[in-house]
Amino acid sequence: MGLLDKQFDDGNIVLTSVEGVLNWARLCSLWQMSFGLACCAIEMMAASASHNDIMRFGVLPRPSPRQCDVMIVAGTVTLKMATRVKRLYEQMAEPRYVVSMGSCSNCGGPYWEHGYHVLKGVDRVVPVDVYVPGCPPRPEALLEGWMRLQEKVRDFSLVKKNNGTA
Amino acid sequence: MSETLEALQEDIAAGRLQTDELVLNMGPQHPSTHGVLRLELVLDGEAVVKVIPHLGYLHRCFEKHAEAMTYPQVIPYTDRMDYLAAMNNNHGYALAVERLMGIEVPERVEYIRIIMAELQRIASHLVAIGTFGMDIGAFTPFLYCFRDREYILDIFERTCGARLLYNYMWVGGLSHDVHDGFEKDVAEFIRKFRPTIKEVNDLLNYNKIFIERTANVGVLPPDVAISYGCSGPMLRGSGVDFDLRRDDPYSIYDRFDWEVCVGKGDAGTVGDCWDRHMVRVWEMEQSCNIIEQALESFPEGDITEAIPKRIRPPKGEIYTRVENPRGELGYYVISDGSQNPFRVKARGPSFVNLSVIDEISRGHLIADIVAILGSVDIVLGEVDR
């Protein structure tokens, strides 16, 4: 981060912007909604289990959408589920982020052609910040997606219009 | 309406006052419904009067896809049905098409299939056990179980390149031969894994808190289990000694020496949540036995020799069933002689096992529903297909 690299002895002064501090704090504790849909949810669980340990990124799974910053849409979104996903998204407090994990929630995945009951991409109902490709993505891929999300949070600005798109 | 508090209490005591039933929705987003299941709980106070499951939040149209695809193209979709036991799903489908076409697969293929299927069974049971513990409030066993599951996934990855969904067992053979040192890897895993079972036993299964939460909860009598078509650990937990690997043998299971694990009611009543859970734990040990015996007589050979050039089964139909970690996985395949199946119906064990939930949940508290649901061990991909 550059902030903690230096020692804070004798009341040193650190110069930074308010945005820098706020974004740094936020990106280090992005809380995730523990919400799995399908196969990818198993890889999401594997990402939070011992080998990959996503918690070192400050990720805390919370069961309630109202306490969360990030929703990982892990799996196929069906038409029956789509309205629920939308509602869950709306229940989250702003600023909120969506990671679309896996081909199914990116674009319908293997079900794109004959899946009469599958929504072809979760971005048809909620805005998506990071797409993680794969069927299913490996836990490492999810971690990579997570770091991309952190970069996005780092660029968040309170004044600029193009928030997080830089 | 009673005027005073005393009058109200008198009315309640005399049973003159009826309380309204409360309807509580559990899911589709709920950490312990293991996916996107929605349960509509009708409650009287905190006691459950009725459970109405609403499915279909993960209905991915497997059967429609099967009709639109050629026979080998269906296999990746079977993976995604029960995504915790993809190998077993491949196995069932490959067997169905092979029997329809009359293909005999080589020895080596049979052995690899058995080893893979049993490793997958262990991996699947590990998830079931870990998440069941987590539902009830024990987080640590989850980490233990996932740690050991990763070793199995590593073996799968070395062989076929995928961690979760493999597309490994093809009609007439396998997509790849096993990697060099496969036997050593598997033997090494078994050696490392056996102590884990004891660890999980000490940590979780014989833990007093765990027993209190699961014993005598959700008792499923054997006749009800059969009438509801329950299978797998669900049926064996109720004390019915029935396992397709022994009673309707497929592949080469009849060559090995192993036991069918049956719930005995050690902690409470036969057929309670604890029995269903323990059947899974014991089955992992039996799977280790099967794998060890298969490794002893692991043959050499060519795995591709029986893979047909053109997969076009003759006109006909077949119902094939295999023992999935969750129970009886059946495929009803109808062929009209073309390269696409005319109809594939998958009989998912979770789908059938879940239908009994109303029967075994009545009269329990809401917290027990979580325990019951965890012990049924559903995979929503297979319930909704």
Add this chain to the structure above:
Amino acid sequence: MEHKEIFDHLTALFPETGLEFDEDVPCIVVPPAAIRDVSLQVRDDEMLQFDFLMCLSGVDNADGTLGVVYHLHSVPLGHKLTLKVIVPADNPHLQSVERVWRTADWHEREAYDLVGMVFDGHRDLRRILNPYDWEGHPLRKDYEVPEFYNGMKVPY
């Protein structure tokens, strides 16, 4: 017991019903109005004891008829039986076996949902996989995917 023996046994019990034997599969074809009685018989008969309904599948035969296939297994005796019912697609009514085997409850709801046959006497015949306001039966061979559902575009 083999299918042929079971068929002879059942025709002796139901001489008027018009049971037929299909050699190719093999299975016993039962008229739609008699499936409940036949099911009760095969479940409770001492010689048959088919207490386990493995699978109930709805099939669109693509020739104007729908079929329902019952795969039965007997846990105590260890034998199997396949029953079939054929109904016309424009009047797809048959008797429900939901009270014979409890597992038929959800299987029949699924067959109703996906293929669209109506099981008379089923206590709770609702859709099970598709949403309750879904139109059409997706596994019919002439099914066309809707353009929109609830304002969401369905095709890719």
